[in-house]
Amino acid sequence: MNSAMSFVHLHVNSCFSNHYGTAWPEELVAAQSDAAAAALTDRDGVYGAIRHIRACQQHRLAPIVGADLLMADMSSLTVLAHGHDHGYGWASLSRLVSAAHRVAGQTRRRGSNWRLAALSFERVKQLLTGGEAIGVDLLLGPDSDVGRAVLSGDYQGALDRWRDWQRLLPDHVHLEIVNHYARPGLAGSVEHAAGLLALAVDQGASMVLTNAVRYRQPADVVTGDLLDAAGALLPLGDFDAQGNAEAWLKPAGQMRQVAADVVAAASLSPSVVDQLFDQTAALADRCLIDPDGDLGWCQPKVPEMAIIGLSGADPQAVLRQRCWSALPQRMPTPTKTAKAQIISRLDNELSVIEGFGFASYFLVVADIVDTIRQMGIRAQARGSGAGSLVNYLLGVSSVDPLEHDLLFERFLGEQRSTLPDIDVDVESARRHEIYRAITKRYGLNRVTLLSMHNQYRARGAVRDVGLALGLSAEMIDDVAKSLWRLDADQIAEALERRPELRDLAARVRHQPQLRLLLSMSARLDRLPRHLSMHPCGVLLSDQNLLSLTATQPSGLGIPMSQFDKDDIDYLGLLKLDVLGVRMQSAIAFTIDEIERHSGQRVDASQLPDDDPATFAAIASGQTLGMFQIESPGQRELVGKMRPDCMADLVADISLFRPGPMKGNMITPYVEAKLGFSSTAILHPRFRSFLADSHGVVIYHEHVLRILADCMAISLAEADELRRRLGGSTMGEIETDFRRRASQRRDQQGQRLFTDSQIDKIWSVLQEFGSFGFCKAHAAAFAATTYQSAWLKTHHPVEFMAGLLEHDPGMYPKRLLVAEAKRLGIAVWGIDANRSGDHWRVETQGDQRGIRLPFTQLKGIAQAEVQRLIAGQPYESIADLLARARPHRPTMRHLAALGAFDQLAPRANRAGIIAQVRLLTARQQLARQPQQEALLGLDGQTLIEIGAGGGGAVAEVVASAEAPTDVLAAELDLLGIDVSQHVLDPWRERLNEWGVTPADQLLKLRNNSSVLVAGMRVASQTPPTKSGKRVVFLSLDDGSGVVDCAFFDEGQRRIGPELFRAPLLAVHGHTRRTGERGISITADLAWDFTQQSMPTLDD
Amino acid sequence: MYEWVVMDVGELIPVWLKDGLPDRLEWRSRHWLVSRRPMPWIDRMPWWVTAAVDGEVHLGEQAMWRVQAIDPSSGDVVLMDLAVEEPGWCRVTAVIE
Structure with missing residues (x-):
């Protein structure tokens, strides 16, 4: 090194020195x-x-x-x-x-x-x-x-x-x-x-x-x-x-x-x-x-075979043997042609795996999945790994890749030299157990968790910059709250465009301090803020892992690597995404509850995959709680498409993504599916592999096959090309594609593809770009979608309890309760003698319903819950207070929610609340004997409070809540309206206005003027074809969910309330989206609790 | 390290350089000779003070000298910070005893 001319900076801090360095x-x-x-x-x-x-x-x-x-x-x-x-x-x-x-x-x-x-x-x-x-x-x-x-x-x-x-x-x-x-x-x-x-x-x-x-x-x-x-x-x-x-x-x-x-x-x-x-x-x-x-840059480092009990064995031989011996069980009765196909596919996969030297990697992944299943935990491979027959035979994946026409090459091509990703979805509630089990099996010197850096986004940046600039807490809070899901460098643009930010934008123009706050916040955009545990990544390698990665505590007792997911391939470490999926927990819970009540164990992986009732439920659009198809957009899509087989579900999940939406792939699919338009297949040669999607190119797998057939290249080469579609080398790919396709000849020497066919095929590929979806991934998802739909259809009580327990979806629990009620399922509040620490299915007479657990009460301590359960049953409120010893606020909250109603059957709620206030006040007043004498509690008797009942007593009664406040208490303390719907107190006003309930909307014609009202359950800004922002608000009114779309004008009129008001009335026009689908195009919305109906001037 | 003595400072004074370093100066009607090698340092304006007023960030770095000088006639010694303003002139920003 020529030291006179150059200088090496030996001491440089980047932004990975959190709250210090400023550059990447x-x-x-x-x-x-x-x-x-x-x-x-x-x-x-x-x-x-x-x-x-x-x-x-x-x-x-x-x-x-x-x-x-x-x-x-x-x-x-x-x-x-x-x-x-x-x-x-x-x-x-x-x-x-x-x-x-x-x-x-x-x-x-x-x-x-x-x-x-x-x-x-x-x-x-x-x-x-x-x-x-x-x-x-x-x-x-x-x-x-x-x-x-x-x-x-x-x-x-x-x-x-x-x-x-x-x-x-x-x-x-x-x-x-x-x-x-x-x-x-x-x-x-x-x-x-x-x-x-x-x-x-x-x-x-x-x-x-x-x-x-x-x-x-x-x-x-x-x-x-x-x-x-x-x-x-x-x-x-x-x-x-x-x-x-x-x-x-x-x-x-x-x-x-x-x-x-x-x-x-x-x-x-x-x-x-x-x-x-x-x-x-x-x-x-x-x-x-x-x-x-x-x-060992990019060199795979896999745990030694001795760890999985294969000391000295040849991993390739073991892998071959395990796959072949699993064949009869995993693929029991293939036809003769199918058998030949299976054998050649397996041979091909095994030789590619051996070529890369990845056999031990597959064995390790299989070993881990086995370990998880042996713990009785649901596990389901997702992602491109489901396209591998080897993974299916090893039990890593539960989707048969031949049945769904999934391609191994999409998972592991010939070009790949780093370890492929295999992602496993498991029950979220038991994720940490799995991490510990893996660590125990492989040893702390071979396993760490993955970390990730949380980055500054708009809200956090505004808070920290506001503090740095010494602005008032109110000002910072006000601005931070209005910046919703924004990157800090998008603030300026959002202020200009978004109607809900117009008040803020006006203030920014006049207040230099605010302007400074926002411009300074952009400087922090996306800088790493602090390190946290990655939600699902587990790293494994050989015994030298800790020489390769520095670690730090994760809070789980297992160290986490300082490297993140993007670093792992370069280090050659094995990364397994063990992703906790709440739906998997909800399904496991549902199956346990079914067994608890019926004695029968449902095997979700063995369900018939053509159940008409299940598909009818999906097609009805009433898909709340069903995996991946419960969002407003998905409810609209399934209502329109009316899926009736697994292939449709796989397509549905693939189509509902930004790429296919922008590429307008949904309409052709739906029309072909419903028989509105005859399937114009791109080329007769593609008929066999496009049959699964009614001729529409949806999947990566389709693109691979088209490229391979037109260009006479291998599927692995095709996958390499696919990855480059939409990139900077598009021109080169096109030239190559056209040349090769035009050279393709049949046995008679005739061209296989005419120039106009090539034009058409290329335009589809070009449009498809790098979008589209890996079918293997969608097929793995669809299996869970189907299972959840089947359970909701056939075991709705248990399934809704499972959803409430594990909260897997995008909606608040109160909507799940409303949905349960809509299905005719009783939902019972917390009861001192019946509630537990989980949501439970309960039978009362011939009615089956769902019981709220103690844990749903906000602010209740785990220890209190355990004491309450341990002491059950209770004879009286005093008995409960004496033995379970809940804190005073817990007692009062339980009383307000009616948890003690059954302990004092002759009393009304107000009386019980008063009694509990006295009982709990008693502990405070214990040193005042004259008051104590006055109470004379036996727990069952409601106290008679006379005119001269004493100061403390009068005060307590005066503040006792009226039964009409029960709803408010429920919303406040549970976040769920159990006894009545949150809209019920407003029904009279809403009826006067002529509000249409959600379940009556389907009776209206398209483009009818309509007024709806409800509680906000979701706010979304999904991707749209035009790229313009559309805001979807979903409102629940107890009879169902109505989805309202706000376009530019609608957004402008509602202004700041758009993302704020919980209770909204919306005026708009109906838009039919299919036989069972309807939504509202909104032109006006307001908080109906604050404001009476505005005049509609147009 | 140093005791800061608050004095009425801020005046612009003539400073003569030698080999690029302050060598002599005139302050409070007296001639001073620099008696130790001056230390260069760089100060800056606190941008957040002015930014709070107009919403703009002005970055300003200021070349400074820490100078020790002696008045040969009285033997008085002074330690001062000088901000370099224009050729031949510095502003006294602090006087340290």
């Missing part, structure tokens, strides 16, 4: 493209390391990776990993970083931006010495213990600390000279740097120059200030902000000046500048990471 690793690397190497040294982690290495590869720079670690004495240490040592240095760095997160005892906090301070000198000594090498170099800079001693003028202290480090790691510690031109007397001043430099020269210590970079360019200092304020939880001006904007990636020339000023201040010879540059370059050379040699 990629931006930082791009800005250093004329250097020889680029380093990344984030705080307490290597979160950005893989992105950094990838960026370095792209810019042909050598990567350097390290970390800034906080020591227990709050000094800091910068660690750089050695490279080209078969990963030894990387492993040392990983271990140090992991250790920095392992804290015994207390942690210290500094504002919200607190960092763990776990490492001591002794711990560093333990971790780095005693091995065959050290593996890392350490930088002792201005914030190190040595640097701090220099700053405070304690030269002897600095010398002692330096000698300690030097003795510990001879030749591996360097004094780091940082000159930020800070105010003299502060860290980072010329004076401070000169002091450290003098020490280095005096002691003959190695010294390196860095700029302790935290932003790419000076202007980014503002972002740094905002992050500092967010970290300190203080407004700017209330803490010591950065002194200037010097901590940026200065080019080599400026770094020479930086060094020269320090050297001059230390009264040293100018040649020391060259020494600094030389030693910095020499250290950089020692720390260049070799991704292949050090990390």
